[in-house]
Amino acid sequence: MNQNRKIEMLEKLAEMYPEARAELHFTNPYETLMATMLSAQCTDRQVNRVTPAVFARYPDVLSMAEAREEDLYPMVRSCGFKSKAGNMIAACRKIREDYGGQVPDTREALMSLPGVGRKTANVVLSNAFGVPAFAVDTHVFRVCNRMGLCQAETVEETEKQMTELLPEEDWGVTHHRLIWHGRRVCKAQHPLCEGCALRNSCAFVNQEA
Ligand code: SF4
Incomplete structure (x- = not known):
């Protein structure tokens, strides 16, 4: 063509x-990352149903880094894959330890987080940071x-x-x-x-x- x-x-x-x-609901880079991780193989509508309670209980990277998988998983179970809850917690622990608690704004750093592939990294770069992706x-x-x-x-x-x-x-x-x-x-x-x-x-x- x-x-x-x-x-x-x-x-x-x-x-x-x-x-x-974006049809996912988020208000900052942390929420963008968490919602995008939940959206793999799941509808945005379903993610939007669960994230208000998740963000109320775990409002930032540091609180999510302290979460226990057995508490988080029941809240996000309807978005599929048990590994999502574990990856969300592990990603926030790595952000706390390696990036001073701030969601990083480069593709390489985002892709170093557990459960974050190129698509998720690109969504976060574009939607949370306005970086062309x-x-x-x-x-x-x-x-x-x-x-x-x-x-x-x-x-x-x-x-x-x-x-x-x-x-x-x-x-x-x-x-x-x-x-x-x-x-x-x-x-x-x-x-x-x-x-x-x-x-x-x-x-x-x-x-x-
Ligand atoms: S619906 Fe998709 S495949 Fe069909 S004409 Fe439109 S763009 Fe092309």
């Missing part, structure tokens, strides 16, 4: 989702490859191609627009192509025709 067509689709996507933003989750990977914005086999290659395509200042907002489109229209099992405003340019539809 040529560059002009990709840019047209990105402009259309911006028109479709002028309000696109393009996080590739399951929606972003599916949607931008389907549409033809990139042609990638892996999330790493998707991130590389998309960050080459987009100006840095658009990385964060485009990530949110692609997620919104993936949740509302370009769904995993049954994309709603009939009513999709990107239909005329989309590689998926035009391959099928």
Whole structure:
């Protein structure tokens, strides 16, 4: 797909989702990190149901670093994976010990925390610190490859191609627009192509025709 067509689709996507933003609820880097860790393989809605009680009981890195897994796990059990509670506590202990209790603002430091991979690090960089980063989750990977914005086999290659395509200042907002489109229209099992405003340019539809 040529560059002009990709840019047209990105402009259309911006028109479709002028309000696109993170759907997880958080107010500071600590909450951003904890909520993003909980969101792996879980809906944002479910994470938003549990985090008010978690943040009330453990309002910062230091209190979470002192948490006991047997107390935290029942509070986050509905978000899946027992390892999430252990990783949240372990990540905060490492932040306390290695980063003076402040959530670090570099990808390398974030990825050194237990349970934090590149996607989570990119989400935190972009949402908590305003550092340009393009996080590739399951929606972003599916949607931008389907549409033809990139042609990638892996999330790493998707991130590389998309960050080459987009100006840095658009990385964060485009990530949110692609997620919104993936949740509302370009769904995993049954994309709603009939009513999709990107239909005329989309590689998926035009391959099928
Ligand atoms: S036309 Fe279909 S496949 Fe293409 S972006 Fe829209 S919903 Fe997704």
